Amino acid sequence: MSKSILTSTLYVTLLTFCIKFLGLVKQSVLAAFCGATDETDAFFIVSGVLLQLCTMIFSAISISLLTVHTQTLVNRGREMSNDLINAVLRLFLPISLAISILFFIGAHWVALFLAPSYGAEQIEILAHYVRMMSCVFVIWCYYLTINVILETDKEFVPGRGQGFFQNVFLIIAAIAFFQSYGIESLIWSFILSGLAECILVTWCARKRFKFILKKERL
Numbered sequence: 001m002s003k004s005i006l007t008s009t010l011y012v013t014l015l016t017f018c019i020k021f022l023g024l025v026k027q028s029v030l031a032a033f034c035g036a037t038d039e040t041d042a043f044f045i046v047s048g049v050l051l052q053l054c055t056m057i058f059s060a061i062s063i064s065l066l067t068v069h070t071q072t073l074v075n076r077g078r079e080m081s082n083d084l085i086n087a088v089l090r091l092f093l094p095i096s097l098a099i100s101i102l103f104f105i106g107a108h109w110v111a112l113f114l115a116p117s118y119g120a121e122q123i124e125i126l127a128h129y130v131r132m133m134s135c136v137f138v139i140w141c142y143y144l145t146i147n148v149i150l151e152t153d154k155e156f157v158p159g160r161g162q163g164f165f166q167n168v169f170l171i172i173a174a175i176a177f178f179q180s181y182g183i184e185s186l187i188w189s190f191i192l193s194g195l196a197e198c199i200l201v202t203w204c205a206r207k208r209f210k211f212i213l214k215k216e217r218l
Contacts, residue, residue, distance in 0.1 A: 012156045019160065022167035026174075030186075033174040038122050039183040045114055046129040047190055050103075054140035057099075061092065062144040070152050078208065081152075086212045088145055096141035103134040132187050139194035146198070149205045158204045165193035165200075 034040050065088060073081040103110055111118070111126035118126060147159040173189035202209075 009156075012160060015157055015160045015164065019163040019167060022164065022171070026167045026170050029171050029174045033178050034183075034186070039125060042115075042122065042126045042129050043183050043186055046126065046133055047187075049114055050130075050133055050136050054136055057137075058092075058096070058141050058144045061088075062148050065145065065148050066151055069148050073152055081149075082209055083212065085145065085149060085209060089142070089211075092141050092145065093138065096137040099137045100134045103137070104131050107131045107134070129183070129187060132184070133190065135191060136194055139191070139198060143194065143198045143201055146201045146205055146209065149209050150201060153208070155204065158201050161200045162194070162197040165196045166190065169193040169196070 030040070065084075069081055069084055072084050107127040107130040108123065110130050111123045114130075115122065115126055143162065150156070150158055169189035169192055170186060173185040177185035177189075
């Protein structure tokens, strides 16, 4: 095993421990500053379910893409692998946007499915949060697709930033903004943590990837 892989593995392990620790801190902070209310319960339901759906849908795609991208890079070079990533983005970003729109439009039915025992007022709160967080499908689609470029080159640390940003942003939101803005501060911090991860992976991949708006054949 090469030194670079060992170093990367060590960094990932340390970052994973750091994220897990921050996760414990986040839970304590949210319990202390936000309490247990219908709103916090709704936030945890929506954020947890949407996160699981994003992971289920787009992680499967990125795992398959990783193999194809690696083969394309080795056999056909960086330019063709760049074209592949752009083609995937052109295909799946509109699909992720369509999913987001469906969740936004059908938020009430999604809320009924997630919490059938809730009352009418609780369902409306849950539906409102579903609408606000429906954009995460686009964010996760982009982040996981660009992260394939980094994982092909054995750079695993940036891809772990999602959990780090999410924990840190939620801790900051709970301490600094929850008193004034309530649950919506947590929702926006959840969304912004995803955007921060997108910026991170884009920056880390900047020398190996460039956007191509015009459709090209592979």
